[in-house]
Amino acid sequence: MTLDIGHEEDVTVVAVSGELVVDNRGRLKEAVADRMEAGDRKFIVDFDRTSYIDSAGLGVLVSLAKEVREEGGELRLAGLGDDLRTLFDLTKLDTLFRIADDRSQALAEF
Amino acid sequence: MCRLEFTFPSEMARVRPVTERVVRACAGAAEAPGPSHEHRLRVVVGEAIANAVRHGNRGVPHRRVRVTAVAGAGEVRVAVRDEGEGFDPGAAPDPTRPDRLRRPGGRGLLLQRRLADVVRHQDGGRRVVLVLRGGPGSREGP
Secondary structure, eight states: OEEEEEEETTEEEEEEEEEEOTTTHHHHHHHHHHHHHTTOOEEEEEOTTEEEEOHHHHHHHHHHHHHHHHTTOEEEEEOOOHHHHHHHHHTTGGGTSOEESSHHHHHHHO | OEEEEEEEESOGGGHHHHHHHHHHHHGGGBSSOSHHHHHHHHHHHHHHHHHIIIIISTTOTTSEEEEEEEEETBEEEEEEEOOSOOOOGGGOOOTTSTTTTTOSSOOHHHHHHHHSSEEEEEGGGTEEEEEEOSSOOOEEOO
16 A cells, blocks of 8 residues: 655645555555644545555545544545445445545645 | 465464465456456455454464365365354354444454355354355355
8 A cells, every 4th residue: 555645735635545454554554644734633544546445445544534524524535436435335425525536626625 | 277275373373374375376266257256265264364363363373274165066175174162153243233333443354254155153153164256245154
């Protein structure tokens, strides 16, 4: 997994390339925690280049959303392809997250 | 027709490599191969192996996980066995319940049930048999 972290005005965009799974989920958690420490509060996790998310990966997103929310911020998702979107639908996590079709839409709506 | 068999120690680092070997060997054997079928197989097999390592064997390395996969006749059949104490699959809480939705864990079994055509637990929960055919399905076998 590769994480590419960028900023669009006051929004932090974390682009995940490859797989978000049990072996590497901690890296995403650390990356967001570092940015929160630096004062960032609005996050978009962009999955446009993500091939697979396992249940541990879903779990870390739930944890991160809670941590960001507790600091007065929000974490939103974007760029989920059909297969990955299915995982959020089946687990009803689509009701927990605001999910945009792509990064541009997510930025426009933030 | 293909048949695979793996036995390995209970290490989470084994989950993805073993899952991918099953997917690469078996994904094309069902009636409707393609990204969605392949994705279903990857999720179902990966979550079953992860559950066996983490929850079944509780990550104790000397406890082994055995995976067998048979593909052919329009379906893929995968069995995952652990050496743990077993569990009652009927007692697993629904992670989509409002009071559990914000918990980080507990979604692996749900994904298996929703994405496999058959999920059958045997031997007190130490063995799970998963069957994927071409179409969607979500039923617990007898």
